[in-house]
Amino acid sequence: MDQNWTVQRVPAADGAEIVLHSVGIGPGVIVVHGGGVTIEMYRRLAVRLADRFTVHLYNRRGRADAAARAEPYDGEQDIDDLATLLAFTGARNVIGHSGGGFIALRAAARRLPIDRLALYDPAVQVNSLGSYRWLPAARQAADAGDIPRAMAIVGAGVHTESATSRLPLALRIAICKIFLRTPIGRTMGELLPTTLDETALIHRFDGPPEQWAGVEAEVLLACGANGPDYWPPTNAALASVMPHARTLVVPRANHDALNRAPQHLVDALAEFFLAPPGRGPRGGSSSIRSRGERDVE
Structure with missing residues (x-):
């Protein structure tokens, strides 16, 4: 190969x-x-x-x-x-x-x-069929520079099947802070505003x-x-x-x-x-x- x-x-x-x-x-x-x-x-x-x-x-x-x-x-x-x-x-x-x-x-x-x-x-x-009710709250957090909070909101909104999505928001934010220290977490955090723009466009369709x-x-x-x-x-x-x-x-x-x-x-x-x-x-x-x-x- x-x-x-x-x-x-x-x-x-x-x-x-x-x-x-x-x-x-x-x-x-x-x-x-x-x-x-x-x-x-x-x-x-x-x-x-x-x-x-x-x-x-x-x-x-x-x-x-x-x-x-x-x-x-x-x-x-x-x-x-x-x-x-x-x-x-x-x-x-x-x-x-x-x-x-x-x-x-x-x-x-x-x-x-x-x-x-x-x-x-x-x-x-x-x-x-897939709810985007979480989008305004995620956008508000991202615009305020609170990427861990925005990421926690997005994660729970998208991955509804995950046990993590049912945890209290404060605990999800703590998990996201740890995740943001990893290479993939940093990339996702940096791109989160871009992702939210794309999500808003998808919602408009x-x-x-x-x-x-x-x-x-x-x-x-x-x-x-x-x-x-x-x-x-x-x-x-x-x-x-x-x-x-x-x-x-x-x-x-x-x-x-x-x-x-x-x-x-x-x-x-x-x-x-x-x-x-x-x-x-x-x-x-x-x-x-x-x-x-x-x-x-």
Whole structure:
């Protein structure tokens, strides 16, 4: 397996540079990472797919080696950058995680040249299935510079399945102060205002699933069996209106499963992307069924 990373600087539509990190051999797959993190969290996934695919990672605007983000944030720059990378790499496969899933789905709805789109815990608001009532309080704390408090509020609002989310706020804040001393905690803390901007945009797109009915790509809507309970019905609602979509519940997985890249999830993604034409959700009978659902064992 080729694990030698290549780094290329790709001119963006606005004249900035997108730094593209690639590994592997085979059909191209572009990963659109989630909010609050950088591509470092996805290198394990890339390496584990690299024996079958050329996996492309890039930091979205305002993170690590990426250019500054345009303000006010509306997500258009994210879509433009993905369009640039699709054209540059020739890849037609995309993985979107969390907030990156929202960006990737918007890109597919714009009919960007995406043939197959795998979304894991996509942060898409459908009929208010995932509550964002916590957003104003988190924003107020972040604006006041109280990042531990803001992080505690966000964590409880997003990870409703976690036992930590049911602890008193003061205890959650204490836990976040410790977490912020770690490398990943510092990154998430620094990016929290950015994450809240993205969350507010996602909330503005709340509505019926039919707004995504024009997505023509083959879509795999995946979530973890151990994750928040709002993702399975959200994915089911999206799959019910997209003509070539199916859902997948991944056992023994929660929101960070894509970062941890367990083999059963990696193999499910590879199966989806490698299915012969006409054997995937776009039509025909196969183990990947249109608008169906199965568990990965």
